[in-house]
Amino acid sequence: MKPLYIQKLIVFVPVVLFVIFLTWSWHRAGFSTAIECKHRDIDGTTADDLQKDSQISVHKKENELLILVWVWPFGETFPLNTCQSVYGISGCKLTADRSLYKMADALVIHHVDIMYNRSSLPQDPRPHHQRWVWFNLEPPLIIKNLHFLDNLFNMTMTFRQDSDVYRPYGRIEALKQPQSFTIPAKSKLVAWVVSKWYPGARRIAYYEELQKYIPIDVYGKKHMKLSWDDFYKTISQYKFYLAFENSIYKDYITEKLWSNAFDSWAVPVVLGTSRQNYERFLPGEAFIHVDDFPSAKDLADYLVQLDNDDEGYKKYFNWRSLYRVRRETGWDSSYCEACRALKQAPDYQVISSVKKWFLEGTK
Known part of the structure; x- marks a missing residue:
C-alpha cells in the first residue's frame, strides 16, 4: 500500500492541472473575442485583416x-x-x-x-x-x-x-493701407457676354427691354464672337458690364461680377438676388442694381447720364482704394x-x- 501523502498527490495534481488548463483556455478564448470585437466595424464587417490596416500607413x-x-x-x-x-x-x-x-x-x-x-x-x-x-x-x-x-x-x-x-465665386479683402488706382480708358458703353440663352428667364426679358433705350454689345453663342484670349482686353473698353445671373437665388453671385466685370474694370450692372444680399459681400457703391430703377428705361437714362459725368462714374471705383478682389481659381x-x-x-x-x-x- 502507498503512503497516504502519495495517495493525496495522485488525486490533487490532476485536479490542479485541469484547473490550470481551463483557466488558460478561457483566457485565450476571451482574448480572441476581444480582438475580434475591437476590429469589427459597426456594419458587422470584420476588420482584423492586419494587412489592410497596415495599408493605411502607406x-x-x-x-x-x-x-x-x-x-x-x-x-x-x-x-x-x-x-x-x-x-x-x-x-x-x-x-x-x-x-x-x-x-x-x-x-x-x-x-x-x-x-x-x-x-x-x-x-x-x-x-x-x-x-x-x-x-x-x-x-x-x-x-x-x-x-x-x-x-x-x-x-x-x-x-x-x-x-x-x-x-463663394469671389470675395473682397481689405488692403493694409489705401492705394491709388487708375481706371482704364473707356471708348464703349455697355457689354454683355452670355453663353446660355434661357427663353423666358428674367435676365433675357430685362435685356430685351433695356436694349430698346441704349446700345448693348452682346458677345457669346449666337452673338458676336469673343475668344478667352481677347476677353478682358475687349470688355475693359466698356464702361458698364451686364452681370446678369441666370438665377435669382440666395448668395448666388458668380464670376459674371467677380471676374467678368471687376477684372475688366467695368462697372457691373447686376440682376440677381436682392441689393441687400449683394451688400453682404461687397460695398454698395461697387455696382448698379437693376432693382434700383422703376423701369429699364430709367436704368438706361442713368447709364447715359454717367457716361457724361466723369466724377459720378468714378465713384463706382472708389472702393478699390480700400479693397481688392480675391478669387479662388483652382x-x-x-x-x-x-x-x-x-x-x-x-x-x-x-x-x-x-x-x-x-x-x-x-x-
Whole structure:
C-alpha cells in the first residue's frame, strides 16, 4: 500500500492541472473575442485583416485626413498635393484612387457629375468613420435629382454662406493701407457676354427691354464672337458690364461680377438676388442694381447720364482704394478647404434632406 501523502498527490495534481488548463483556455478564448470585437466595424464587417490596416500607413501619415475625390468636377483634373504647399493647410491628403474608398476619412462628391445616375454614387456600404461632403456651385435651375442625397451626406460645400464649407465665386479683402488706382480708358458703353440663352428667364426679358433705350454689345453663342484670349482686353473698353445671373437665388453671385466685370474694370450692372444680399459681400457703391430703377428705361437714362459725368462714374471705383478682389481659381483649393473644415467639424452629423435645405434658400 502507498503512503497516504502519495495517495493525496495522485488525486490533487490532476485536479490542479485541469484547473490550470481551463483557466488558460478561457483566457485565450476571451482574448480572441476581444480582438475580434475591437476590429469589427459597426456594419458587422470584420476588420482584423492586419494587412489592410497596415495599408493605411502607406497612404497617409498619422493624424492626416485622407480625402477621396470621388469624381473630377466637370471631368477637370487638378493637382492633389497642394494643400500644404500652396494653401498652408496641413494634415490633408487628397486622392482620386477609388480603391482607397474604405480607408478614406471623407469623400467630396461634386453634384453635377452624379446627378443623373444614382449608381454613380458609391455602392459599397459607407465605413462608419467616413463622412461625405456635398459639393455644388450651381443654382436650383441647373441641378437635378437632389432626392438622391437623402440621409447620405454629412456636410455641404456651396456658394451659400450658411454651408458647412463656404466657397463663394469671389470675395473682397481689405488692403493694409489705401492705394491709388487708375481706371482704364473707356471708348464703349455697355457689354454683355452670355453663353446660355434661357427663353423666358428674367435676365433675357430685362435685356430685351433695356436694349430698346441704349446700345448693348452682346458677345457669346449666337452673338458676336469673343475668344478667352481677347476677353478682358475687349470688355475693359466698356464702361458698364451686364452681370446678369441666370438665377435669382440666395448668395448666388458668380464670376459674371467677380471676374467678368471687376477684372475688366467695368462697372457691373447686376440682376440677381436682392441689393441687400449683394451688400453682404461687397460695398454698395461697387455696382448698379437693376432693382434700383422703376423701369429699364430709367436704368438706361442713368447709364447715359454717367457716361457724361466723369466724377459720378468714378465713384463706382472708389472702393478699390480700400479693397481688392480675391478669387479662388483652382478646384484643389475647394477640396483642401473641405479637409480643413472636416478637421474642425463635429464627429458626425447627417443631413436628412439636402434638397429641403438647398431649395429653402430660394428667394
